[in-house]
Amino acid sequence: MKIPYKTKLLSLFISSVVLVSGCVDVSNQLVPPSIDYSSQIKIVNLVIGSGTTSLSMNSQSLGSVDFGAEVPGPGSAFLTVPSGSKTLVATFSDNSTKSYQFSLSTDYKYRLFLVGDLTSSDASLIAQRMIFQTKDTQSGSSLFPDGKAQMMFFNGSPDASLNAVVFNSDTINFETPIGQGESTSYILVDGNADYNIQVIYNDSLVVAFSQNLVSRNRYTAVIFDQSSSLKNAVFLDD
Incomplete structure (x- = not known):
């Protein structure tokens, strides 16, 4: 049996919506006060030599993660975060830091893998499924x-x-x-x-x-x- 393809770093683009002015009556349309644009994520630290690493995403602390481990840890749910552009800052055990930029598309569930070593590292973002495609739904069955x-x-x-x-x-x-x-x-x-x-x-x-x-x-x-x-x-x- 052969696997014919492999999944690489996944970049997902959100299309822009252009609003064109015209004679449209919107007086009776209901506009929700807010829309929940969110994604889910876990982060895995595979950076060689990193030791226990502190993480923050868009200036919000995510805690620390050991080499070969994930945050949130086993038994914990994936983080639910606002979708869009992210900057993840890793502070390694030798106090060196590295920033990673990536983007999360709305309604997707991801793992982000930090790979490399202390001199050169990168982030690989893998989309697993849509958030709503759970085991107990028709769309996810x-x-x-x-x-x-x-x-x-x-x-x-x-x-x-x-x-x-x-x-x-x-x-x-x-x-x-x-x-x-x-x-x-x-x-x-x-x-x-x-x-x-x-x-x-x-x-x-x-x-x-x-x-x-x-x-x-x-x-x-x-x-x-x-x-x-x-x-x-x-x-x-x-």
């Missing part, structure tokens, strides 16, 4: 098929290219290697099952871990750090 679980793989390593993954004995080869800052699409497997998962990288090397995948849940597996000391983490998306 097709994303969460009964009896199935899903996992995507994100590569945060600067010198490991991902070639394939193995779920127990089922091998999925990627047509092109997954490089740093890139991810696969979601891979569908049987749910409510224990898996020995092997990630093949740099053609023949292997990093392995075990994971129970629950039916109708979606996960992101992250491979990170230098290839000589490669690590992994699994985050629950839905």
Whole structure:
């Protein structure tokens, strides 16, 4: 089985709306006092050498996050924030700082991955779904098929290219290697099952871990750090 494509840094553009003057009677139209333009996000720190890192977004503190961890942490909901342009400032354990600019489109749910090292780092923004496409809605039901679980793989390593993954004995080869800052699409497997998962990288090397995948849940597996000391983490998306 082959995965024919990979997901790269996603840039989403909001089209401008042009209002043209004319003879339109708006006297009886109801205009809501405000519209909720919001997005959801979690941030994953994969910057090598960063240690415990303090984060702020548009001058609002998000707390701190360890290397290989996410904020908000496991068991916590994704942050709901106003959509639009963002500046994320990371203060690393050596007191150096880095700013990342990105934009969040209305009604999208994201993970932002910080990758690289203290001398050069970047941010990869991955959109997961629309906020309203939840398991219990008609619009979201097709994303969460009964009896199935899903996992995507994100590569945060600067010198490991991902070639394939193995779920127990089922091998999925990627047509092109997954490089740093890139991810696969979601891979569908049987749910409510224990898996020995092997990630093949740099053609023949292997990093392995075990994971129970629950039916109708979606996960992101992250491979990170230098290839000589490669690590992994699994985050629950839905």
